[in-house]
Amino acid sequence: MPAVLTVDPRSGVPIYLQIIDQVKRSVALGVLQAGEQLPTVKQLALDLTINPNTVARAYRDLERDSVIETAPGRGSFVRADGTAANANAAAVDIARDALESGLREAKSVGLAREDVRRLLETALDRWFPEER
Amino acid sequence: MTYVEWLRVRAALKWTAIVLGAIVLLILILRIVLLAGGKDDALAFVHGVETDANSHVVRSTLPDGTRRTTIDNAKDSVHITIDDSGYQGKRITISETSSHPGEHAPKNIVMGSLNVQSAANGRETITTIDTNRPESFAYYGAIATFIALIVATILAAPFARENDGHLEIALTKPIGRTALALESIGVDLLGIVAAWVMSVIFLIIGHSIFEAPHFVFMPGDVMIVGLGLTGAAAWYAMLCAATASMRRAFGVVLGLSWPVSALLVLLAKLPLGNGQIGQIVHFITVPLARINPFYYLHFGPAFTVDGRPQGSLAVSPAYELPALAILAIVYLALAVWQWRRVEA
Amino acid sequence: MSTIQISNLRKNYGSLAAVAGLSLQIPDGCVFGLLGPNGSGKTTTFKCMLDLARRSSGEVLYDGHALAPETFQNVAYVPERSVLYEWMTVAQHVEMNRRAFAKFDAARAMELLQQFNIDPRKRARALSKGMRTAVMVALAFARNAGVLILDEPTSGLDPVNQRHVLSLIINEAARGNTVVFSSHQIGQVERAAERIAVLDRGRLVLDGAVDDLKADRKIVEGIFPGVDFTLDGIAGDPRIARVDRTERIVRLLVLSGADEIAARLASAGAGGVRVLDLNLEDIFLYAVSPSDATADVVAQGSSS
Numbered sequence: 001m002p003a004v005l006t007v008d009p010r011s012g013v014p015i016y017l018q019i020i021d022q023v024k025r026s027v028a029l030g031v032l033q034a035g036e037q038l039p040t041v042k043q044l045a046l047d048l049t050i051n052p053n054t055v056a057r058a059y060r061d062l063e064r065d066s067v068i069e070t071a072p073g074r075g076s077f078v079r080a081d082g083t084a085a086n087a088n089a090a091a092v093d094i095a096r097d098a099l100e101s102g103l104r105e106a107k108s109v110g111l112a113r114e115d116v117r118r119l120l121e122t123a124l125d126r127w128f129p130e131e132r
Numbered sequence: 133m134t135y136v137e138w139l140r141v142r143a144a145l146k147w148t149a150i151v152l153g154a155i156v157l158l159i160l161i162l163r164i165v166l167l168a169g170g171k172d173d174a175l176a177f178v179h180g181v182e183t184d185a186n187s188h189v190v191r192s193t194l195p196d197g198t199r200r201t202t203i204d205n206a207k208d209s210v211h212i213t214i215d216d217s218g219y220q221g222k223r224i225t226i227s228e229t230s231s232h233p234g235e236h237a238p239k240n241i242v243m244g245s246l247n248v249q250s251a252a253n254g255r256e257t258i259t260t261i262d263t264n265r266p267e268s269f270a271y272y273g274a275i276a277t278f279i280a281l282i283v284a285t286i287l288a289a290p291f292a293r294e295n296d297g298h299l300e301i302a303l304t305k306p307i308g309r310t311a312l313a314l315e316s317i318g319v320d321l322l323g324i325v326a327a328w329v330m331s332v333i334f335l336i337i338g339h340s341i342f343e344a345p346h347f348v349f350m351p352g353d354v355m356i357v358g359l360g361l362t363g364a365a366a367w368y369a370m371l372c373a374a375t376a377s378m379r380r381a382f383g384v385v386l387g388l389s390w391p392v393s394a395l396l397v398l399l400a401k402l403p404l405g406n407g408q409i410g411q412i413v414h415f416i417t418v419p420l421a422r423i424n425p426f427y428y429l430h431f432g433p434a435f436t437v438d439g440r441p442q443g444s445l446a447v448s449p450a451y452e453l454p455a456l457a458i459l460a461i462v463y464l465a466l467a468v469w470q471w472r473r474v475e476a
Numbered sequence: 477m478s479t480i481q482i483s484n485l486r487k488n489y490g491s492l493a494a495v496a497g498l499s500l501q502i503p504d505g506c507v508f509g510l511l512g513p514n515g516s517g518k519t520t521t522f523k524c525m526l527d528l529a530r531r532s533s534g535e536v537l538y539d540g541h542a543l544a545p546e547t548f549q550n551v552a553y554v555p556e557r558s559v560l561y562e563w564m565t566v567a568q569h570v571e572m573n574r575r576a577f578a579k580f581d582a583a584r585a586m587e588l589l590q591q592f593n594i595d596p597r598k599r600a601r602a603l604s605k606g607m608r609t610a611v612m613v614a615l616a617f618a619r620n621a622g623v624l625i626l627d628e629p630t631s632g633l634d635p636v637n638q639r640h641v642l643s644l645i646i647n648e649a650a651r652g653n654t655v656v657f658s659s660h661q662i663g664q665v666e667r668a669a670e671r672i673a674v675l676d677r678g679r680l681v682l683d684g685a686v687d688d689l690k691a692d693r694k695i696v697e698g699i700f701p702g703v704d705f706t707l708d709g710i711a712g713d714p715r716i717a718r719v720d721r722t723e724r725i726v727r728l729l730v731l732s733g734a735d736e737i738a739a740r741l742a743s744a745g746a747g748g749v750r751v752l753d754l755n756l757e758d759i760f761l762y763a764v765s766p767s768d769a770t771a772d773v774v775a776q777g778s779s780s
Contacts (some may be wrong), residue, residue: 015686046647051670054687108750
């Protein structure tokens with residue numbers, strides 16, 4: 001797990017958000033399996049040398065988003081029920097964030113809706129050719 | 133809480149012991165050199181008579197082991213009896229017949245364990261020299277006080293030493309500032325008393341190398357001991373108060389304390405006559421000297437001649453002891469008051 | 477463990493106010509980073525918190541109580557410069573702490589010293605600046621104190637030992653203890669601190685949770701077609717802390733609602749509108765030098 005998670009404290013993105021994103025991505029990619037145990041808050045804090053309350057906040061949010069569950073005294077685990085659905089939801093989240101950001105950029109530099117649609121078509125052809 | 137102060141006291145006592153030990157070692161070497169030289173009889177006059185061709189010398193051993201030497205010199209009309217008890221000392225009786233009566237005024241000189249008495253009887257003068265008479269404990273007390281004063285000077289800036297970059301440690305302990313100050317002072321005062329006791333022990337050892345220590349503890353000696361210890365405490369207290377708000381300069385104050393105080397007290401006590409300059413000097417120095425413990429610390433009569441003390445600045449100890457006690461308390465209160473106000 | 481409440485703290489040195497009316501609340505179990513340029517009053521604040529310096533006014537409460545001698549059983553302090561006794565050995569410093577503090581764990585202190593590669597038999601005067609810092613840190617972290625106040629606890633340490641000190645801080649936080657520390661190395665504060673306060677010339681200029689500050693504070697940048705443009709209705713928004721205009725480019729430091737303000741900037745006619753993240757160093761520099769930091773920030777900011 002520590003090998004999977006890395007954070008960049010010097011980035012402008014809050015550390016707890018970086019953890020949330022990475023756990024979701026790991027679940028989406030299947031790096032984290034259903035039922036797999038996450039490090040304890042203290043362990044992860046020490047491994048990443050970051051504040052434990054920041055880790056705890058990330059875990060709370062992941063629990064709220066039904067990505068993980070915490071059994072008191074035992075630790076935190078990737079949720080067994082509907083991991084596939086979660087994984088899918090996580091994947092959608094990641095992709096949507098990336099697209100949103102790209103589209104915002106496109107709008108800010110003054111592209112029209114038609115220009116953007118053409119760009120999207122081209123990109124789709126390149127990345128998803130077999131599904132044409 | 134006062135571990136650091138305790139370490140300081142321990143170091144000061146260790147060095148005191150080393151220096152005193154070195155002195156005792158020197159005494160021991162001196163003693164061995166004198167023994168090797170054979171003639172440790174310091175009285176050249178007696179020796180001269182003994183080796184004079186006209187002298188008749190008889191040696192005998194008394195029942196208690198004392199070796200007696202009698203010397204008769206009819207030519208010079210001198211009769212000498214030397215009772216040598218070795219380690220226990222020596223008693224020399226010299227009787228001379230002078231052609232001029234009253235040449236020798238009667239005298240009684242006491243200097244440590246050495247006692248010289250001379251009495252004239254018509255034309256005959258009898259001089260008795262005791263090398264090891266019982267002596268007053270005050271001699272030890274005086275020298276021990278001197279050493280205790282030195283140790284007091286070494287220890288006397290506990291607050292300045294903390295001010296000098298350690299307040300963050302000293303003042304973040306779970307103890308109030310006043311309590312910490314009083315504990316530190318207590319540890320230092322114990323160290324000063326220990327230095328005094330240690331000095332007495334070393335003095336006795338040093339003395340024993342030459343002769344059997346015979347001392348008597350007279351009622352007045354209690355006063356000498358009290359005066360010495362209170363004086364050392366008052367001296368410590370004054371330097372504490374003088375340095376309590378300092379950071380680095382305390383070393384200079386401690387270093388100058390002896391010459392400045394000695395000069396001050398000397399000027400205050402010297403009779404300077406009625407001249408204008410003398411009066412001005414006294415006007416300045418007397419009040420200042422009176423708040424200096426040195427003013428009240430005299431080491432008792434260095435020796436007596438016919439019972440009259442010589443070389444002494446003695447005043448009645450009955451007034452000096454309370455004066456020193458009051459100085460000690462006032463100065464310590466001043467030091468603690470400053471300590472309560474220091475900031476890191 | 478305790479909440480520390482600082483109210484209207486003021487400390488004057490002559491006519492200079494080293495701390496000028498500081499109020500701060502440090503929650504129980506929080507790692508709290510105190511930032512500020514040199515001479516901003518961080519060390520004076522610590523000294524006033526510990527009664528090492530007399531407060532000119534204001535008060536400091538630990539769990540609602542003023543500092544008492546007994547409080548020091550639970551409060552450990554590492555000053556910014558070495559205060560070790562030069563002539564004492566490291567082991568004697570350990571012994572001094574063992575005698576003074578009821579909860580001091582001498583075995584733990586020895587273990588920490590070993591981790592820092594310090595020979596306890598050495599006298600303090602034989603140690604380098606960094607090693608002295610390490611000794612003071614080791615002693616403080618062996619205190620089992622509920623509150624640790626650390627003034628530059630990594631100064632003079634090599635990067636490995638700096639990281640070790642951070643781990644110790646994090647370990648204390650995981651045990652629920654409160655750590656207040658200052659550091660010029662903002663990267664360390666960014667890692668270890670949950671909340672920060674920024675002091676400048678004795679005043680509090682910023683106070684908040686690190687992640688919240690990063691999530692909320694953004695630079696919104698836009699480029700107008702000509703130099704002749706107005707920001708009516710935007711510049712007056714209380715969420716905009718400052719406006720920098722150079723020719724056609726406008727940069728806004730926003731305290732929250734960056735996306736909404738970006739949209740309004742775009743509808744006011746600006747093109748190329750971007751929202752830039754700020755890391756803690758940017759946030760710090762903006763807080764203490766409101767007029768000079770912009771160029772640097774934009775140069776290193778990334779678009780999001």
